[in-house]
Amino acid sequence: MANITLGGNPIETTGQLPTVGTKAPDFTLTATDLSAKSNADYSGNRLILNIFPSIDTGTCAQSVRTFNEKASALDNTKVLCISKDLPFALARFCGAEGLDNVESLSDFRTGDFGKDYGITFKTGPLVPLLSRCIVVIDTDGTVLHAEQVAEIKDEPNYDSALASLA
Incomplete structure (x- = not known):
């Protein structure tokens, strides 16, 4: 389990992120049109998984x-924004903001994504949401970059995630 903080207070997750060089776990999530999307739907693309607790928070x-x-600006790369939000x-958020270069997916149905990636909060006030993480996956499903943000209120290291695609 990972030990992270929320406002300096310790919080645990159910496991650990997949490590760089390993195969990323398969996933099935729910798209905004309520269809099921799996990693197979993105075959041949590099993926940036932008994972977070809730779209309704500033960070x-x-x-x-x-x-x-x-x-x-990214070639052959899909950015998937993943939370347990409905x-x-x-x-609603992406429509209101005019965001069309990212795809939003939800783990609300089963919670399997959070379990398989080891990022569901196990303790603290945000149980059972997902912790803030970035996972970058290449076209063959190998993890190129994995970051679990140590303080939940902080933003991820965008530059490091993007540099892993170079």
Whole structure:
């Protein structure tokens, strides 16, 4: 389990992120149109998984905006913004903000994504949401970069994630 903080207070997750060089776990998530999306739907693309607790917080919303801005310059790369928010909330936010370079997906149905990636909060006030993480996956499903943000209120290291694609 990972030990991270929220406002300096210790919080645990259910496991550990996949490590660089390993195969990323398969996933099935819910798109904003309520369809099921799996990693197989993105075959042949590099993936940036922007994972966060809730789109309705400032830091989470900023991470989606930032990746939306940077995503248009990335070749053969999809940015997937993942939380346990309802797909309707994710669609509302991206629609209101005019964000169309990222794709929003939800783990609200089963929670399997959070379990398989080891990032579901186990303790603290945000149980059972997902911790703030970035996972970059290459076209063959290998993890190129993995960051679990140590303080939940902080933004991820965008530059490090993007540099892993170079």
